[in-house]
Amino acid sequence: MTKKPTVVHPSLKKNALGLTIRDYEGSMSTLCAGCGHDSVTAAIVRAFWELETPPHLIAKLSGIGCSSKTPTYFVSGAHGFNSAHGRMPAIATGAAAANKELTYIGISGDGDSLSIGLGQMCHAIRRNLNMLYVIENNGVYGLTKGQFSASADVGSKSKKGEANRQSPIDPVMLALTLGATFVARSFSGDKTQLVPLLRAGLAHKGFALIDVISPCVTFNDHEGSTKSYRYTREKNVAVVETDFVPLRREISAEIAPDAVTSVTMHDGSVVRFTKVAPDYDPKDRQGVLGYLHERQSKGEVPTGLLYLDTSAPEMHELSGTTEVPLTKVPYEKLCPGSAALEKLQQAFR
Amino acid sequence: MHQEQQVRINDFALKLANVNGTGSASANGLLMQAIFRMGIPVSGKNLFPSNIQGLPTWYEVRVNKSGNTARAIEYDLMVAMNAETHARDIKEVKSGGWVLYDSSWPLPNSLLRPDVTFLGVPLAKLCNEAFAEPRERILMKNIAYAGVLCALLDIDMKVIDQLLLEKYGKKKALQDSNHKALRLGYDFAVENLDCPLPIRLQQMDATGAHILIDGNTATALGCLYAGATVAAWYPITPATSVMDAFKSLTDKFRKDPETGKKNVCILQAEDELAAIGMVIGAAWNGARAFTSTAGPGISLMGELIGLAYYAEIPAVIIDVQRTGPSTGMPTRTQQGDILSCAYASHGDTKHILLFPSNPNECFHFSVKAFDLAEKFQTPVMMLSDLDIGMNDWVTPKLVWDDGYRPDRGRVLSAEDLEKLEKFYRYSPADENHVAARSLPGVHAKGAFFTRGSGHNKLGGYTEIPDEYQEVVDRLAAKHKAAARFVPAPIIQIKEGAKIGVVSLGGCDPAVREGVELLAGQGIPCDYMRLRGFPFDTVVEDFLNGHDQNFIIEQNRDGQLRTLLVAETGVAKEKLKSLLVYGGFPLSARHVVDGITERVKGAAS
Numbered sequence: 009m010t011k012k013p014t015v016v017h018p019s020l021k022k023n024a025l026g027l028t029i030r031d032y033e034g035s036m037s038t039l040c041a042g043c044g045h046d047s048v049t050a051a052i053v054r055a056f057w058e059l060e061t062p063p064h065l066i067a068k069l070s071g072i073g074c075s076s077k078t079p080t081y082f083v084s085g086a087h088g089f090n091s092a093h094g095r096m097p098a099i100a101t102g103a104a105a106a107n108k109e110l111t112y113i114g115i116s117g118d119g120d121s122l123s124i125g126l127g128q129m130c131h132a133i134r135r136n137l138n139m140l141y142v143i144e145n146n147g148v149y150g151l152t153k154g155q156f157s158a159s160a161d162v163g164s165k166s167k168k169g170e171a172n173r174q175s176p177i178d179p180v181m182l183a184l185t186l187g188a189t190f191v192a193r194s195f196s197g198d199k200t201q202l203v204p205l206l207r208a209g210l211a212h213k214g215f216a217l218i219d220v221i222s223p224c225v226t227f228n229d230h231e232g233s234t235k236s237y238r239y240t241r242e243k244n245v246a247v248v249e250t251d252f253v254p255l256r257r258e259i260s261a262e263i264a265p266d267a268v269t270s271v272t273m274h275d276g277s278v279v280r281f282t283k284v285a286p287d288y289d290p291k292d293r294q295g296v297l298g299y300l301h302e303r304q305s306k307g308e309v310p311t312g313l314l315y316l317d318t319s320a321p322e323m324h325e326l327s328g329t330t331e332v333p334l335t336k337v338p339y340e341k342l343c344p345g346s347a348a349l350e351k352l353q354q355a356f357r
Numbered sequence: 358m359h360q361e362q363q364v365r366i367n368d369f370a371l372k373l374a375n376v377n378g379t380g381s382a383s384a385n386g387l388l389m390q391a392i393f394r395m396g397i398p399v400s401g402k403n404l405f406p407s408n409i410q411g412l413p414t415w416y417e418v419r420v421n422k423s424g425n426t427a428r429a430i431e432y433d434l435m436v437a438m439n440a441e442t443h444a445r446d447i448k449e450v451k452s453g454g455w456v457l458y459d460s461s462w463p464l465p466n467s468l469l470r471p472d473v474t475f476l477g478v479p480l481a482k483l484c485n486e487a488f489a490e491p492r493e494r495i496l497m498k499n500i501a502y503a504g505v506l507c508a509l510l511d512i513d514m515k516v517i518d519q520l521l522l523e524k525y526g527k528k529k530a531l532q533d534s535n536h537k538a539l540r541l542g543y544d545f546a547v548e549n550l551d552c553p554l555p556i557r558l559q560q561m562d563a564t565g566a567h568i569l570i571d572g573n574t575a576t577a578l579g580c581l582y583a584g585a586t587v588a589a590w591y592p593i594t595p596a597t598s599v600m601d602a603f604k605s606l607t608d609k610f611r612k613d614p615e616t617g618k619k620n621v622c623i624l625q626a627e628d629e630l631a632a633i634g635m636v637i638g639a640a641w642n643g644a645r646a647f648t649s650t651a652g653p654g655i656s657l658m659g660e661l662i663g664l665a666y667y668a669e670i671p672a673v674i675i676d677v678q679r680t681g682p683s684t685g686m687p688t689r690t691q692q693g694d695i696l697s698c699a700y701a702s703h704g705d706t707k708h709i710l711l712f713p714s715n716p717n718e719c720f721h722f723s724v725k726a727f728d729l730a731e732k733f734q735t736p737v738m739m740l741s742d743l744d745i746g747m748n749d750w751v752t753p754k755l756v757w758d759d760g761y762r763p764d765r766g767r768v769l770s771a772e773d774l775e776k777l778e779k780f781y782r783y784s785p786a787d788e789n790h791v792a793a794r795s796l797p798g799v800h801a802k803g804a805f806f807t808r809g810s811g812h813n814k815l816g817g818y819t820e821i822p823d824e825y826q827e828v829v830d831r832l833a834a835k836h837k838a839a840a841r842f843v844p845a846p847i848i849q850i851k852e853g854a855k856i857g858v859v860s861l862g863g864c865d866p867a868v869r870e871g872v873e874l875l876a877g878q879g880i881p882c883d884y885m886r887l888r889g890f891p892f893d894t895v896v897e898d899f900l901n902g903h904d905q906n907f908i909i910e911q912n913r914d915g916q917l918r919t920l921l922v923a924e925t926g927v928a929k930e931k932l933k934s935l936l937v938y939g940g941f942p943l944s945a946r947h948v949v950d951g952i953t954e955r956v957k958g959a960a961s
Binding site: 086102334345352 | 627
């Protein structure tokens, strides 16, 4: 693995844990220069540093693909799991079932999540698994050199000029119809929008989906692509701007005058929606669906924290598991012992 | 006619032919349980269709005072309650045997046999007169024939009454109608038939130290006692009842009485791919986790079983085998997953397998599976089957050692990690070729990036041949080292035996009985029952120590034999297959006939 220089500039700011942003970095990216995914990685690094999460309490998981390589590039002090193609949601589900105390972040791509892993992603949403799930969406299979993915828009052209004719799977619309409790879309080129979204997603108790349009500079950044930098910059409409105020941070930031609504998260932090279209309510699922349909049919790419519901129970509440992480329950509490077995067997006589 | 017949006590077999979905299962279970309570060794085999209602289903009961309770394939008494299968059912009765049928309608003459006694009881008529509700009439007909059998076989009515009381004590109306139906049949039989038959029961004291339990319930108990906290599964016959039982056991034993919260998380997954993924994720985080499945599930889990093998993550997989390939016959038994489990997944993979042969071993081996999975940081598969898993077996009472503590294998604590200068996941390895692992969240120094892609002995990504090989070679050595830790084979020696018999799992009762019968016929055989894979040297020694070995198993291709050929140094000419794979449990007759034929064939 390529090593990064270890010299740290003395003036780098430290967070409450005494860690600089460099402490949240990982090893050097091996992706193509200019890859959108690297910008997402940088945003994740910043989000964790700002949230002051102890690195070793982070579990970062992924499947297979260019996007799934990126957990190596952030928070090297976290526990990581680069699993199998499309299977990260199940691995994350089991991990979260065993230890609810860690912060789970899953990095996936449009191939990993919308084709081979579509079923697992949908079911993780249904369980309202407590994790941040980032799709780095570029409309193309990069590692296998340029096949269309399931998120490619009709008419979008491949590098060789071939047009995609199958209708796309839109993870945002899908998640909304499945009952997802936190649905956002962003653009890798818009760090200002992405970092607060990541922070809010990490603070959300439940499944937080962020679909990040993240252009592939090698296979899908040409004229005719609908996932290129140029296209996304032109069509990106920030319908909601999100401001995330963590619990521990003093709420000194000036309250935006046009803030229409604010939502308190489970840990006491606050999400403030600002510059929202007048008829937009991020807590009204049907309204959001209708709004997105309308805007997307005009070729726009609406971004921001599009939907939020902090009232739905997450997986552990749904399955009634104990407050203590299962990995910390001592064996003595798990085994009923010989006397109970003796008694139980009276029913088998 | 039967007065002339010799009385045979506690040694006969009967078969009950029913239509599924009519409530016959509870009547048949009642009979089996009553015989067990009378202290008599008994077995019950449910031969049921892959269907909910309306298709033929059979239940076989074998009573044997010497404890030989493998499936009998000849029946002294047929309880012919399904007109649709009358023809073939009546054909299966032994000459000199009996057929009990519902004489509310006449039996066609074409079905009658001169060498069999037909016992007619107008069950439908009796029940129609006694009960008002149509559904009740159908259900109670079963209990009525149970009453007839009590009279014919001399089943202790006090025992039956007690069982009904235990079962329906809280539902007075149900208890009353069951009791009424039972008496209806019993009284009719006593008044109209020669009771009891020469085949009959007599109280014994052979089951006092036993319980009546199915293998899947015993497996679930094992998982409970092993301390499993995460279970993920997808419904599949015949494994579903493992998780059904685990759920009800955890509701009983893992629930905080005050908060109602549970020390377990049971996840019904979207498919088997997800189920094994959840197990791997949970075990990666340090929980004892398992899944239960059948052959189709093993096929689907293949990819991730390889991930767990290569990344060295414990996983316990309970495979309750059924008849394959493809959908196959989901409600019929087989031992068809031996090879697909031994080598599950792409690339070079080899797994630890456990072969329980009865519910008692299901209990203990499932605990063992967790210990081995964590000790060797690898998937462990316990291969049960439908016969063991879904049928009630008379099995020695389960005994738990309160001194047991889980073998969590080499796991570094926060203190251990603190002392380390630097943690490497796959180095250094111990004498069993296992390295210590760290668990997420325990200590900053334990942070590690788990990957299913090529890695070197320090855990770093690699595509360098030597570095890659070093790791997979250690994995092979690790698998080999596990041979000393899986349950040892059970070897039974016969004086002067030159023939070896090798078998596993649910074949055991039939093989044990068969070996005794063969010895009586002058063909002594030594018998080795395999209980785990990889094979220890004792396995090879046994095989080499015999001129010829018969490998008895329930699949078409001789999968155990193939595994023995591949994984021991024994000449394959020494290993001969004896295979029964139609989907019904093995009988001693298969063993005796199969070996006699081959031995005599070779001699002539």
